[in-house]
Amino acid sequence: MANDYSIVIFFVLCTALQAYGQSFNCTQAGRFANPTDTTCQNYTYCIYNAATNTFTSYNYVCPTTSVFNPATGMCTAPSNYACTVTTTVPTTSAPTTTAAPTTTAVPTTTVAADACTADGFVADPSSTDCSSYIQCVQINGTFDETTLTCPNGTYYNPNNTFCESTYVCTSATTTTITTSAPTTETTAAPTTVAPFSCTAIGRFANPADTTCQTYYYCVQTTTGTFAQYQYTCPSTSVFSPTTNLCTANYVCPTTAG
Numbered sequence: 610m611a612n613d614y615s616i617v618i619f620f621v622l623c624t625a626l627q628a629y630g631q632s633f634n635c636t637q638a639g640r641f642a643n644p645t646d647t648t649c650q651n652y653t654y655c656i657y658n659a660a661t662n663t664f665t666s667y668n669y670v671c672p673t674t675s676v677f678n679p680a681t682g683m684c685t686a687p688s689n690y691a692c693t694v695t696t697t698v699p700t701t702s703a704p705t706t707t708a709a710p711t712t713t714a715v716p717t718t719t720v721a722a723d724a725c726t727a728d729g730f731v732a733d734p735s736s737t738d739c740s741s742y743i744q745c746v747q748i749n750g751t752f753d754e755t756t757l758t759c760p761n762g763t764y765y766n767p768n769n770t771f772c773e774s775t776y777v778c779t780s781a782t783t784t785t786i787t788t789s790a791p792t793t794e795t796t797a798a799p800t801t802v803a804p805f806s807c808t809a810i811g812r813f814a815n816p817a818d819t820t821c822q823t824y825y826y827c828v829q830t831t832t833g834t835f836a837q838y839q840y841t842c843p844s845t846s847v848f849s850p851t852t853n854l855c856t857a858n859y860v861c862p863t864t865a866g
């Protein structure tokens with residue numbers, strides 16, 4: 610049958626593309642370096658599809674001169690991460706139960722206002738349905754902001770920066786106070802979060818955080834209410850309430866003494 614034939618051709622093509630070796634074999638959700646990419650500029654974004662119990666991989670290229678740091682799962686300036694990939698064999702990972710669909714380029718557009726405060730990913734303030742997000746890479750003091758679109762049927766979860774089919778976009782509800790999610794690794798956010806309530810769009814210091822490391826990001830929803838997300842400034846930087854940015858130049862006025 611002609612139908613069977615085209616399916617066979619499809620899978621042969623898929624296999625051929627995977628064998629090409631540019632992509633990382635997805636066995637968990639997240640962003641991973643391509644093991645054979647000696648430029649460190651390409652990375653694979655693995656998205657879990659709960660309906661089919663499979664992973665879909667997407668290939669991305671870090672913007673301009675930035676490189677992918679596998680430890681943080683982010684693109685960063687080359688001065689922040691030394692690319693040392695030779696052509697080593699990746700650590701043996703158990704083969705997945707199901708064949709992952711082939712890589713697809715996710716459409717990207719470059720818009721975005723000043724959403725970025727650090728390397729990484731932030732919610733797209735103009736996307737009220739959580740279908741897109743912004744990749745931030747700081748290069749020579751300037752942020753390269755790229756708007757990325759989540760694959761169809763997945764939504765950007767600011768908690769873990771992943772597009773998830775199970776994520777419910779908080780557009781209809783009032784506020785979502787994110788009390789330092791118990792993620793496995795990433796950042797260690799100081800807890801003790803006092804009620805903070807967004808009253809305007811933007812980033813605001815967390816009044817309960819005497820270390821100045823966390824801040825709130827307030828996004829207005831379609832219904833006019835605010836969704837609020839808590840973020841932690843990267844590494845040793847702190848949130849400056851005057852510039853509303855994470856910076857190494859701000860001295861946190863600790864109220865401990």
Ligand SMILES: *[C@@H]1O[C@H](CO)[C@@H](O)[C@H](O)[C@H]1NC(C)=O
Nearest residue numbers: 627628632633634644699704
């Ligand atoms: C990915 O999986 C395919 C099929 O199991 C395998 O041939 C290939 O070597 C794997 N690639 C990597 C980088 O692990």
Ligand SMILES: *[C@@H]1O[C@H](CO)[C@@H](O)[C@H](O)[C@H]1NC(C)=O
Nearest residue numbers: 631645646647648651668670
């Ligand atoms: C990186 O990705 C681009 C676009 O998909 C591709 O053309 C290029 O060959 C990749 N480079 C490496 C080293 O895998």
Ligand SMILES: *[C@@H]1O[C@H](CO)[C@@H](O)[C@H](O)[C@H]1NC(C)=O
Nearest residue numbers: 672673674675748749750751
């Ligand atoms: C960043 O600055 C360095 C040194 O001034 C320069 O060599 C490099 O081209 C700059 N990179 C970009 C992307 O502008």
Ligand SMILES: *[C@@H]1O[C@H](CO)[C@@H](O)[C@H](O)[C@H]1NC(C)=O
Nearest residue numbers: 713715716759760761762763
């Ligand atoms: C995404 O879903 C929408 C609505 O279900 C559909 O119209 C569109 O064609 C889909 N796009 C892709 C790339 O599958």
Ligand SMILES: *[C@@H]1O[C@H](CO)[C@@H](O)[C@H](O)[C@H]1NC(C)=O
Nearest residue numbers: 766768779785787788790791
């Ligand atoms: C973030 O994670 C926390 C803890 O798991 C959860 O209570 C909260 O609802 C999540 N927020 C969003 C916006 O997903």
